[in-house]
Amino acid sequence: MLNIYKTSNEGKIVEIKDIEENCWINISNPTFEELNLVSRQCKIPFEFLESPLDLEESARVEYDKETNCTLIINDFPIIDSSNQHFHSYITIPIGITLSSNYFITVCNQPSSLIENLIKKNINTTMKSRFALEILLAISTQYIDNLKQLNKQRLKIEKNLRDSLTNKQLYDLMEIEKSLVYFLTSLKANGDVLRKMFLTTSVKLYDADKELLEEVRIENTQGIETTELYTRILSSITGSYSSLISNELNNTMKTLTLFTVFLTLPTLVFSFFGMNVHLPIVAENPFSWVITLIIALLLIMWIGLVLWRRRIV
Template identity: 70%
Template sequence: MLKIYKTDVAKKTNKIAQIEMDCWINLIAPSKEELIEVSQLCDIPIEFLEDPLDLEESARIEYDEVTKNTLIITDFPTIDDNNDQFDSYITIPIGLILGTDYIVTVCNRESDFLEQLIKKNVNTSMKSRFVLEILMSISAQFIGKLKQVNKQRLKIENNLRDSLTNKQLYNLMEIEKSLVYFLTSLKANGDVLTKLFRINSIKLYENDKELLEDVIIENNQGIETTELYTRILNSITGSYSSLISNELNNTMKTLTLFTVFLTLPTLVFSFFGMNVTLPIADKDPVSWIITLVIALIFVIWIGLALWRRRIF
């Protein structure tokens, strides 16, 4: 999908039909024909347009000296479509191509934060500023998604206090996976943001540098928040693992005690049930009471021994 926007003299960003000077070209899961068209019309290396479409592409900055285009690849969070049972997140790359006459964004999926930038009426002719606005929106996306992840964690934690189920544990695993994605991408994005200060192909004015510093601060806040939530989640999972092990031990101890107490009477009754001469007459009317008393004495004796050892 190919969308083109441009800011008019009234400083309002509108959608236009054709590629013009100082416009913003937004490519969403583009076809091969659209990539070739944009590459030829805007004099952009085809690799700059194709690389961000690879979901495994790492965040980086690349400059082409021939066409004077700068490619910035950064990650942003999105819902994992492969999990329809729980709102877990992954991160995917988006490419920002800053040329002399155009700004191009390339992504495999449609992103809401780009649509929000249109409503803010950003100036597409101020290319460096516009790129920084996108990077700030991406950092804000991470902060927003982290808050949602934390709300999910708190809800699961409250449910765990009432009952522990496999579904809740699987949901905690999904949250942990989301945090791993976030932390990896935020650190990679941080390296890209730091490099923007040193790269000469992107001209930054004083206001742009201040905005870039704000973006870096926002990104660092995302890293610290993600690390905090990860430590909390690890602590929760560790505590509940110990709780599960403790409950299993208690269950096994209870079953063992039942086995011991049921085995002792069985041994006594088996002994007196043998086909040999016994000290108790088999025709004595109180003989069965004597066997019961003997079995009870053994049970009480073993019970006292276990009680003294504080086994129960």
Template identity: 45%
Template sequence: MLNIYKTMQDRTFAELDDFENGCWINLIDPTKEELERVNTELNVDMDFLKSPLDDEETSRLEIEEDQTLILVDIPMVEKEDDSYVYYTFPLGIILYKKYIITICLKENLLLEQFVEGKVKSFYTYKRTRFVLQMLYRMSARYLIYLKQIDKISHRIERQLHKSTKNRELIQLLDLEKSLVYFSTSLKANEIVMEKMLKSESVKLYPEDEDLLEDVIIENKQAIEMANIYSNILSGMMDAFASVISNNLNIVMKVLTSITIVMAIPTMLASFYGMNVGLPLQNSPYAFPMIMGLSIVLATIAIVILSRKNMF
């Protein structure tokens, strides 16, 4: 999908059909024809256009003649069954002449906020400011998702206190994997931002430098949060693996105690079910006496087991 947007002279935000100076070209899961159109009409490097479409691409800053590729990993979340899956995805930003081009394989909330006009002081012709606004909102989105992961882990923690299954541990494992993805992507993004601060290819005005420094600070805060939450989750998984094992042992102990108690009347009934001469076999009170003896012995077993904390 190829969309062209531009902030007009009266500062209204409009969608165009053709490329114009100062426009924003947004490519979401583009077709081969759309990539060739941008490549042919604007003479943008095809490798730059295709790099963000590889979900294994790492964050980097690449400069070739008058074209600059800023490749970063943005956070994404999807609902899967009854849980949420957090991961990262490449977003490419190309600065070329008077154009700014964004390329991503999936629709994402980050770019949708700009398209829907939810970002203040956003103008397509202010290319550097636009890039920094995207990076700032990307870092803020990381922080939001990290807080969501923390809340989910607390909810799972409460469930684990009474759990004897592996479902909650698997959910924690998924969250830990998400934190590893986040931490790795944030560190790679930080390197890109620091290169932008030193690079002459990305023209920064004094106010832009301040904004970029704010973005780097936000990114570092997200890295610290990801590391802290990852360490907490790792320790929690180890602890609750032991808790689940202990809960299972308690259940087995109770079931074993019940089996012992139930075995007593079963043994007496088995003895008196043999086809041999037995005491009280001719007594009319044999059945109530055997039942009473079973109850007494079972009660004694319950008392003994209770004193040993077997129930």
């Protein structure tokens, strides 16, 4: 899909039909023909438009001397559509290409990130500023999504205190997976921001440098928050793993004690039930009481021994 926007004389972003100078071309889930059209008409390297469509593409800054174009690839978070029962996240790349006359964004799928930028009425003629606004929006989205993940974690932790189920553990695994995606992508984005301070292909004015510093601070905050939540989650899962093991040990201990105490009367009754001469006369009406007393005394003796060893 190909959408073209441009800042009007009133300072608002409006959608236009044809590619013009100083316009913003937003490409999402495109066809080969659309990429080829933009590449030829805007004189943009085809690789700059194709690379961000690869979900495994790493964040980086690349400059092409022949066309005087700069490619910035950053990862941003989206909800994992494969998980229908829980809001977990993955990260996908977005490509930002800056040329002398055009500003181009490329992504594998439509995103609310772009829709929010359209509402902000950013000036499409200020390309460097526009790119920094996108990077700031990406960093801010990480912070917002981290807050959502933390709320879900607190809710799961509260439910775990009442009852422990496999679903809750699976949900914690989804949160942990999301945090891994976030941490990897945020660190890669941080490398891109450091390179942008040094590169000369992206012209930055004093106000742009201040905005870039703000983006860097937001990205650093995202990394620190993700690392903190990861440590907390690891501590929680470790504690509950120990709790599960302890409960299992207590259950096995209880079952073992029941087995011991139920086995002792069986041994006594089996012994006196054998067809051999025994010290108790079979015709004695109190023989069954004597047998029961022997079994109870044996149980009490074993129970006392276990209690002294602090097993019971």
